[in-house]
Structures are given as C-alpha cells and as structure tokens.
Amino acid sequence: MSIGKFLLNRENLESVGRSSFKFGxxxxxxxxxxxxxxxxxxxxQIVKNLDYxxxxxxxxxxxxxxxxxxxxYFEKLFVLTKSFEMHWIATHRIELDENFGMIREAKASGIxxxxxxxxxxxxxxxxxxxxxxxxxxxxxxxxxxxxGSMIVNGxxxxxxxxxxxxxxxxxxxxxxxxxPYEMLSTLMRGGILSNVFDENNQFCHPMELMGKKxxxxxxxxxxxxxxxxxxxxxxxxxxxRTGDDTYRFELDRHYxxxxxxxxxxxxxxxxxILAHPAQWYFIHELHEAIPx
Numbered sequence: 001m002s003i004g005k006f007l008l009n010r011e012n013l014e015s016v017g018r019s020s021f022k023f024g025x026x027x028x029x030x031x032x033x034x035x036x037x038x039x040x041x042x043x044x045q046i047v048k049n050l051d052y053x054x055x056x057x058x059x060x061x062x063x064x065x066x067x068x069x070x071x072x073y074f075e076k077l078f079v080l081t082k083s084f085e086m087h088w089i090a091t092h093r094i095e096l097d098e099n100f101g102m103i104r105e106a107k108a109s110g111i112x113x114x115x116x117x118x119x120x121x122x123x124x125x126x127x128x129x130x131x132x133x134x135x136x137x138x139x140x141x142x143x144x145x146x147x148g149s150m151i152v153n154g155x156x157x158x159x160x161x162x163x164x165x166x167x168x169x170x171x172x173x174x175x176x177x178x179x180p181y182e183m184l185s186t187l188m189r190g191g192i193l194s195n196v197f198d199e200n201n202q203f204c205h206p207m208e209l210m211g212k213k214x215x216x217x218x219x220x221x222x223x224x225x226x227x228x229x230x231x232x233x234x235x236x237x238x239x240x241r242t243g244d245d246t247y248r249f250e251l252d253r254h255y256x257x258x259x260x261x262x263x264x265x266x267x268x269x270x271x272x273i274l275a276h277p278a279q280w281y282f283i284h285e286l287h288e289a290i291p292x
Contacts (some may be wrong), residue, residue, distance in 0.1 A: 003039075048188070049283050054212070081155045103192070137193075140195040156166040168186075203217060210274070210284070229257050238268075240275075
C-alpha cells in the first residue's frame, strides 16, 4: 500500500470534511508520519531518490520531506470535501504574482494558454485559483472514481454559488473520453489547458534536473510543436506554501522559439525545488522517472 492509498480513505475524507483546515491538516500529517514509521522500505526509497538528486536525505531535511508529502494528500482531501472553504482559501490566502496578468491578456486577445504543471507545491489548489479569478480551465489527468466526480461536483457547486470560472476535467481514467480531441479543441477555442509534464510515459525523454537525468515531457513537446509563441501562451505555474495556510501563485513564461520547451519547464521546476525542497512531493515517486 502506498501513502496515497493509505491516506485517501473514507475515514479521512469524513474527518477532513468535518474539521477545520488547521485540525484536518494536523490529523493527516500525523497519519502520514505514522504510515512512514511503519513502512521503512518506502522511506528508504525516498532517501535513495533524494540521494540520487543530491538533496539532503537525513535528519530534519528528511522529516520535512515526509511531512510535505503528507501535506500534499491533506490538500487533496481538502479539495475533495470542503468546496466552500476551498473558495475562501483561494480568494483570501493565495497571493498572485504579477505574471498572472499575462494570462488575462492572452484570454482577452483570444490566445490559448497551455499550463504545464508539475508535482510540486499545492498543485490541487491550481484549478480553484484560476476559477476564482474568473477563468475557465480544462485539466488533463487521471481521476478514478470517486475522485473524478467529487472534483467535478465541487467545482460546479463553487461556480454556481460564487459565479466563478469553471474547471473541466479531461479524465484519462474515463475510457469514454477522447483525450487528444478534448485537448486540441480546448486550445482551438482559445481556452486554458493544463497538463503535467513530469510523469514518465512512453512519450518522455531524458531531461536534466539539478544536474541529474529524469524522464519527462509526457509528449507535450510533440503536442506544442504545431504552435508558435504568437499563437499560444505557454506557462508553468507553482503554488508555493508560504505558511500554515498561506500560499503564493508563481508563474513563468516559456518560449517555443528558444527550443527544448520541456527542458525550460524543468528549469522552472528546479528553481522551486532548490528554494522549497520539502514541497516537491514527487520525490516519493521519482524512481519511476529515473532512466534505467
């Protein structure tokens, strides 16, 4: 059993759903650390992944990484169960950097936006951040039931009650979804499309991150090659935790004309990892993206 399967259960969904942000977070962190205490093999793999990347892998540094992974799953549980509270967090606790304006400008000009996401920071707060700023976003991902329906229902509730933008899931886990068609049609309509670039699949290539090789891209370079910088805005967003319940939305722009757009994504991710190593929760799965 992985930490995700351990924490994402009915008991924790109900607990986070009836608790305040503070106490729900404390409980899930405690549960996560208890899980790691009972799974030394999994902790050993995380240590091995940290060592591969040349990152600190013992003492307080390791403790912070394990806690950061647990916090990620709390945020996922929070999004699934606390729609109205999530709206409040997004409107009162997520600070936008000045680069967010480029997305508004693109939308006003009818230019599509490609949002290249990674497994870093408060990634499950990404959709609601766009929504509360009046923007619709289509998000590609694997959302097995009941997670997919919970996200859709929560998004619809927020949109209807507060008049926000909407999140549309392009669900890879749904065999009825034509994922490439939905992606292309979103961009052809001048919409905002989000997809992850740091999951290893058959379309990935070796990329450099902190001087190490990792498999990345997920085929996004193939998908984007038909565009130019004048025809699409390409960005990497990061929601960085700045306190117990405060966040900062950071945004970098990337240019197709400069070549190797995926490596450019990884350069932005590297900058955040170096500044906030405990928020890179993908470290517990990194071995799956290390080239053989």
